Amino acid sequence: MSRLHVELPGLSMKNPIMPASGCFGFGKEYAEFYDLSELGAIAIKATTAEPRFGNPTPRVAETKSGMLNAIGLQNPGLHAVIQQELPRLAAYDVPILANVAGSEMEDYIEVAEMISKVENVHALELNISCPNVKKGGIAFGTIPEVAAELTREVKRVSSVPVYVKLSPNIADIVTMAKAVEAAGADGLSMINTLLGSRIDIRTRKPILANQYGGLSGPAIKPVAIRMVHQVSQAVDIPIIGMGGVQTVEDVIEFLLAGASAVAVGTANFVDPMICPTLIEQLPDMLDELGADHVQDLIGGSWREACNVR
Amino acid sequence: MSRLHVELPGLSMKNPIMPASGCFGFGKEYAEFYDLSELGAIAIKATTAEPRFGNPTPRVAETKSGMLNAIGLQNPGLHAVIQQELPRLAAYDVPILANVAGSEMEDYIEVAEMISKVENVHALELNISCPNVKKGGIAFGTIPEVAAELTREVKRVSSVPVYVKLSPNIADIVTMAKAVEAAGADGLSMINTLLGSRIDIRTRKPILANQYGGLSGPAIKPVAIRMVHQVSQAVDIPIIGMGGVQTVEDVIEFLLAGASAVAVGTANFVDPMICPTLIEQLPDMLDELGADHVQDLIGGSWREACNVR
């Protein structure tokens, strides 16, 4: 077994690196830069039952060491994803994590049931940051009971393991993580974006047409590291860590915090080659840190045995 | 009345700029750089009933466009603040906002009652981000009912207006803001720091001795702007906005978002002259934006009349 290999529920990964959902489309664009089979896994763009155009533009704004996005879950809909996007990805030797979104419990269930049956979908990632229309727009991801119920329902219909993608916009991430673990989640993805805004001082209006958007990039890494560190010590399911990863040192930091794999989001926009570059740099980094295997680092910031060597 | 003057409960400010609590000590150090009377107000370091040493070091860590701190509310205690620090500040023509902290309701009440009686204390700022020892370490600032109760109790004993300083580490900042407003808060300060962490990949340990710390600086500005934008539309009390202010454009962004005054924290460490520099730059910026008065900008991103001009 290679020193980079990690084994997560449903995802047998050559290495711990995957692009994060929404930051890699369905892979087509990046396939022009490198062979997608090099990746540990791919998290595809959020899929909803129906096609969605998403929010009006501008949809992105830059912030210091970060960016805001309010794409609004634009995607071609479940049918097109199954018919067109997933078959194209089947050409690569890489497990797929299908990000599932919706505005009602039923939407999630429909998408989860159907998409989990596709041969090259190896796991689902429930995007619980979406506002629940029926519950007055409150995000599924802010109330542990609601998130747990959603997890349970999706687990019931899914043919593959289910990861729940946690939103950082809450006071107590540990309670949330435990609730979805208890509801049957096979793993966690964290973190999604922090809710933010920027105002254009000349137009006096928010830059984003949607007013608010999700903050990602290096700016949020400390929040992500803190949450992974807290949650990994409180749950028994693996964590896909993300938020601001740009360098191989960032990857190590997430592993030490307690992530079993690491997703790279915004950095793909800055450097389309970032994922293969990080994968290439990992072995030397392991040597430098005196680690035989990526797995020796997981949770190393709090696991005693790990710190001793 | 000067174009920079703003009038807030208890704080008659020559200009909308004040240093943020904990980032300015009790002013002594900055008095070596400029005349403190130039400032709109001063938020002094959190004061607790007893002297506190705070957390072990390292207490700060750098993050991309931000920093983490876990000072742990080090301060000389109520008595020394009243005897030594406040009298020294009385020499300046500047209103003082006294930041009050504690780990029990009674601590807050004691400090609030005593410190609010000091002549040159013009308002209190309740730091509700502190963990409540009796309630199992849950921060006062994460549960609206608890924050409201604290606000009510402090209002009861305070001789001056009370600002409540909100923590951003919650899902629903608007509910929190409304709860403390209903409990009698005269104003809001927002935001305090986001909880974060960094791990040293060589030692494999969190850089901060305390493991977690508060994230401040430009990295968090989008979160602060979003929260000020949301809350200012939902409450009728004024907001002192803060989080990542470094430039005069940032000041304007906070005003447009809905802040009535702006506090500058971390930037003082980078540039000790930042506050007077911003104050000096404001009039030209108003000219450039075609604004007669700072007050014309407050809430300009959502107040219709303001956008028309």
Added chain:
Amino acid sequence: MQKKRGTLTVVAQHEIARNIFELTCRGELVQQMREPGQFLHVKVDPYEDLLLRRPISICDVNLETSEMKMIYRAEGVGTKRLSAKSDGVEIDALGPLGHGFPLDAVQPGDHALLVGGGIGVPPLYYLAKELVKKGVEVTAVLGFQSKQDVFYEQEFQELGSVYVATVDGSYGVKGFVTDAIDQEVAAFDVLYACGPTPMLASLTERYRERKAFLSFEERMGCGIGACFACVCHVESDPEGATYRKVCTDGPVFPVGEVVV
């Protein structure tokens, strides 16, 4: 897999009008810049506070010297930093990206009208050169705010007729490019334009039935089609889920294809 990312070395940088900079760079990547109207996605510097790349049009290309030019307005923090780069500095660029102006829409002997507004002028220059090379007659109508903002009038003059409009009337025709077209331009076979949205909107209204190609701007994330930041509606389904991406389907679209 064609290489789409490279390092460009600054060869020269000049302020050619008020806040308008002409940046000349050299690098291997230039060999791929064969389609006028494409753009580069530029990382202003290696520092991470300005996280995103900036889209800047390719203004001129010299395949023999492997040199290319960009022209940009130093307005925001990124373009201001870019304007401080001096000779020898290396710039990380992604591109050439997107679909440019279709050259096969004109025949030798045809008359092409090129309409540029402000910072939309640059991509038209490389286009003009390629059109002239092909034997197409070129007329350029360039609009600016004021006399101090005018640039590249001379350069376009070497390739065909040029009419300048300024909003304040301090130079050329007073008013917008459309005023200059009305006063100066008789006929044309194809229209190519790049400029601010109101300009594109009025050109769309006027020339919807003509052979016309417009270059659009939108805030971008990736620049390569992956993030869905730069999406616009199409006229045939203005409220629906059909879309075009400015970064990959555009920035140049036939008139009437996308909602301005």
Added chain:
Amino acid sequence: MQKKRGTLTVVAQHEIARNIFELTCRGELVQQMREPGQFLHVKVDPYEDLLLRRPISICDVNLETSEMKMIYRAEGVGTKRLSAKSDGVEIDALGPLGHGFPLDAVQPGDHALLVGGGIGVPPLYYLAKELVKKGVEVTAVLGFQSKQDVFYEQEFQELGSVYVATVDGSYGVKGFVTDAIDQEVAAFDVLYACGPTPMLASLTERYRERKAFLSFEERMGCGIGACFACVCHVESDPEGATYRKVCTDGPVFPVGEVVV
């Protein structure tokens, strides 16, 4: 109000040992650098991704030319960026900050022992020069990891006797500075030291009763006493609320004053 912030212009920068850089700067601020052992709080560059300043000791000062030297190890991201600065670049510095080594603790004719470990060596150089100027005899014991890390041996030799220790024994005495002291140094009137915490701890243990001054390191925010980042306990109240700030009360403390 004495001005404590200024711009220093890079005059020269050299790598003088493995990853060790000597940076020479010129500026008005230098005129205030009269106390060996003080430090500058340096903003590595104007970009905001590296938000905080870096504390770097003043290593040498030439009041006539208004030039000063810093020596630092390029290890983290900030010092690496600093090492790329070339002549003419301007650096924003706060300082001189803190309390340095007390020169009045020695009399002409006294013998001072200066003990430096690795990147703790630099501030001792300016100290050595000032001591020699005062007529004090100087012996320097400098500790490094390995031969490739040794720097400034020659410079100290011009001022007095020098003994070098390397941990791996590849140069000088094998072992720590304390081994070199044991082997080479007979007596001294006052000890001045700067280096890693374990070194300061063992010097404290040995020389607690002597006249000794140690320079401490702590992560800093403001560097001027306002943020309480750099606080340490005092030996007389090791668990209590009494404290010293490394940035303003230190970085140099009499032995036994603060908890190592």
